[in-house]
Amino acid sequence: MPLLFNQDGAATTHGNNATFAEVSAASQPWLVEANQLVKRYGAHLALDHISLQVRPGEIYGLIGPDGAGKSSLLKAVAGVLAHDEGELRVFSQLINTEADSELIKDRIGLMPQGLGQNLYGDLSVEENIDYFGGLRLLSAEALRERKEALLKSTRLERFRDRPMKNLSGGMKQKLGLVCTLIHEPKLVILDEPTTGVDPVSRREFWSILSRLLQEKGITALVSTAYMDEASRFHRVSLMHEGKILASGEPARMKDLAAGCIVSTVCADAQQQMAAVQRLSQQFPQLEALGQEIRVFVDSADADTARQQVLQTLQQTPAIAQAQTEVQDAELEDVFIALLRQRVAADTNADVNVAGPVLATAADTAAVVSAARPSTQQLAIEARELSRHFGEFKAVDQVSFQVPQGEIFGLLGANGAGKSTVIKMLTGILTQSSGQGMVAGADMRTAGLQIRERIGYMSQAFSLYLDLSVLENIRLYAGIYGLSRQQTAERMDWILNMAGLRPFGHALTASLPMGLRQRLALGCALIHRPQVLFLDEPTSGVDPLGRRAFWEVLFRLSREEHVTILVTTHYMSEAEHCDHIALMYAGRVVADASPEQLKSRLEQEAGQLVEVDCADAPQALQVLQQAGFASASLFGPKLHVLLKDLEADSQGVRASLQAFDVSAIKPRRLSMEDVFVHIVTSLEQQDAQHQDTQHQKGST
Incomplete structure (x- = not known):
């Protein structure tokens, strides 16, 4: 009900x-x-x-x-x-x-x-x-x-x-x-x-x-x-x-699933995998974001939830000293908890809804070859990579490095050049200048052997909708020259990984978008690549599908050291990445880990706060006119960055006297806050530059 x-x-x-x-x-x-x-x-x-x-x-x-x-x-x-x-x-x-x-x-x-x-x-x-x-x-x-x-x-x-x-x-x-x-x-x-x-x-x-x-x-x-x-x-x-x-009302929906989030930050990938394996035995709802693990603890207050997580971690000596922090559950956490509890009630069993169709470690091991390069080796390297279409610079001297086994996020607004970079690195487009290196080889001259080491899942849908699930898998196996035995092994893994075993004979067109995308991922992995390129792989996929998809990517990266370069517009997904390069107008304008980017934003622009007031849309205009340029609408409330928390909070209240400010609360920075701040600042700089050039031209 x-x-x-x-x-x-x-x-x-x-x-x-x-x-x-x-x-x-x-x-x-x-x-x-x-x-x-x-x-x-x-x-x-x-x-x-x-x-x-x-x-x-x-x-x-x-x-x-x-x-x-x-x-x-x-x-x-x-x-x-x-x-x-x-x-x-x-x-x-x-x-x-x-x-x-x-x-x-x-x-x-x-x-x-x-x-x-x-x-x-x-x-x-x-x-x-x-x-x-x-x-x-x-x-x-x-x-x-x-x-x-x-x-x-x-x-x-x-x-x-x-x-x-x-x-x-x-x-x-x-x-x-x-x-x-x-x-x-x-x-x-x-x-x-x-x-x-x-x-x-x-x-x-x-x-x-x-x-x-x-x-x-x-x-x-x-x-x-x-x-x-x-x-x-x-x-x-x-x-x-x-x-x-x-x-x-959204603010009250969070009360529907009793519990809270306990966050644990791990020192390295090995510690994180040990923590995930231990915690998943006790808690059915968790996700890994970069080096962080977020655990939803059912029906517990903050202190009890923290103690339960710490007691579970202490059973593994390597992670016994982990630091934890209690956070409020987001609406996505609540939705998944509600669904999980409903399924469990219907089946009288614990069900991991956050990842219902995920591959086990043993399953995932079948994806890649036994021989793995050192995780210190560079898997992808862009050196002043450029691509011009006539006079238009789609990509302008882009440089970054991705070590083997890392999840690397390439972020940017629509038209920033992300897809063009991927197409150059995969050899689909030739660069105008610079070098793109993958698995130690220049993709301009890489032969078939090197190309077989990479997997690519394009932004445009890469499956044949009028073929069945099994027919799509067989088609890709044939393209990569797999033997009959290899095809059978890979097909078995894909069906398990993507939760597609009940849908083998179903037309791909009949599948929900989330299952289609996991099928496309399986086809991109069918030949055991060392490097995987994913261009907006979860666009249009629902929250459950996205979490299941990213659980697979996490295991591929952490357990088998598959290097993953991914573009996405879901900033919650950017939190999964070990490292991020943010592109703007064909250039890389930020290159760091998610936590480093958040720390830099806080140092530069201040503490993020949430303002609860009447008539938020009108209040937003007043606040921006008062000099709080970072203010933005967030549902019925406002978000704004304050350099001096105490003094600027008083300034916000003074500016919004007519709007009945009931609360100003600090909020954790997200990757969306980072993205919006950087891109908006650059857009304003470009607009000012264009105005200056226009004024010079008119004089």
């Missing part, structure tokens, strides 16, 4: 007939009201008696794994998918037929999943907006006024003549939002609008959306694969297998 919160914030359980009456004192009718909604695809139950209500003016979030039913629910509300049972009302209109849906479609804006999926690639920014304005029968004057206002709000004015296909991922999504809002709908439905978008663009997208919704009184129903985005919503529902596990 779903868990809800009453008006005082206490968790309560209800059957599927439950309403949200107890969580709202509002008297206005629900804008969206679903009661016992059912949708079937053949024998598959996509929506299993779903009940929820959305208030006018709020941002309501749907969060859950692939196949949870989020998209089906959004499409039903948008009137583009018929439901089989139950009752659905939108704007108080009962939706039972296509004719019913037509009565409300002029008040709805739908933005489908995928970068620019509702746009036309060969049309310019302005032409796309004009096309959607025409579809909505706007007058020329209304279209002009709204277009100029939205272009200004989204900072797309300078790009109005650029073809959509040449925009970055973040710009495509902002244009998609403009086209969705051009007719000023009362309800906007967004299906994973920021998947594949870099953190700076994601924050900007949500800030723009929040401001526009507030100005126009628009309601939003949103699905997302990013758990951290849930804090930006007024209320959320956690979905799994067509059902709602829990609903309520």
Whole structure:
């Protein structure tokens, strides 16, 4: 049964007939009201008696794994998918037929999943907006006024003549939002609008959306694969297998799973592996982030949780003196704990939901050859690597080194040059200048023998969707020239590693994205490579799938010394990396471990704090105007970096006297904070430089 919160914030359980009456004192009718909604695809139950209500003016979030039913629910509300049972009302209109849906479609804006999926690639920014304005029968004057206002709000004015296909991922999504809002709908439905978008663009997208919704009184129903985005919503529902596990305000959702996080930092990879093996026997939910291990301890207060973890670690002498720290659980931790507890209750057994389909150490050993180079040997080296396309410098003298067995993260905004670097290092593109070395060989001249030592999983999907799982594996085995016996061995490992044994004969197109990506990883590893290149491997994959995927990468790196170079837009995944190179405009602008980058940011910009106040979007503008340039919107609260914690906190309170500041609390820095700070600072420097050049040119 779903868990809800009453008006005082206490968790309560209800059957599927439950309403949200107890969580709202509002008297206005629900804008969206679903009661016992059912949708079937053949024998598959996509929506299993779903009940929820959305208030006018709020941002309501749907969060859950692939196949949870989020998209089906959004499409039903948008009137583009018929439901089989139950009752659905939108704007108080009962939706039972296509004719019913037509009565409300002029008040709805739908933005489908995928970068620019509702746009036309060969049309310019302005032409796309004009096309959607025409579809909505706007007058020329209304279209002009709204277009100029939205272009200004989204900072797309300078790009109005650029073809959509040449925009970055973040710009495509902002244009998609403009086209969705051009007719000023009362309800906007967004299906994973920021998947594949870099953190700076994601924050900007949500800030723009929040401001526009507030100005126009628009309601939003949103699905997302990013758990951290849930804090930006007024209320959320956690979905799994067509059902709602829990609903309520994000800040209160964390109370649904009793327990807390105990963090342990290990001295080296060997100590970390020993700690993971020991802790996983006692605690079913844990993850490794770089040299850190985060353990979720069920039903325990901070002191008890720390003691339980320390007692477990003390059973292994090599890690008996480990340092621990207790942290508040994040919403992703709570979601996984809820799901784990539910599965355990259904099966009367402990289930490791954080990694349900992970390879064991013995399984993973079959992936790589017995002979392993020393972990001190460089596996990847870029020496002033450059690639030009005409006069455009996609990659500009990039240099970095990756030791054997390290997980190396290559981060950057859309268009920073990350994929181009990978393509040069794998020999797909030739460099304009510089050298790219992999496994001791120059990839420009490397023969087939060297190429067989690397695995590559591209950003574009690399499997054949019309082939079955087993057929895809056999195809890749044939490409790499594996014998029949080798193919059988690798196939057995892939099916275990990816949790695909029940789906061997299923078409790849029918698999959830998380399983597809693990199949693609298995195919990239089928020939036992020493070096693995992964270009945004988990884009669009749900939190459970991402954790399972990274558990496999962790074991490959720590146990078998496979070198992994990965690009990602999920900054929580960047925490998994041993080392990070951050790219901006084709250049490496930061090169250090995650903890070093956080330490540098704290020294440079100060302590991160969270400000709890009324009317956060308006308060943000006031705070930025008062000189707190780092301030950003984070759900119903504000995040800001303060150099002098005590004095600057007083300055924040003084600036926000009209906004009823109830609390200013220190927060731990994340890699997203680091990424946003560095990239935003560089963007501001570039903007100032362009203004200076423009002024010189005009004089």
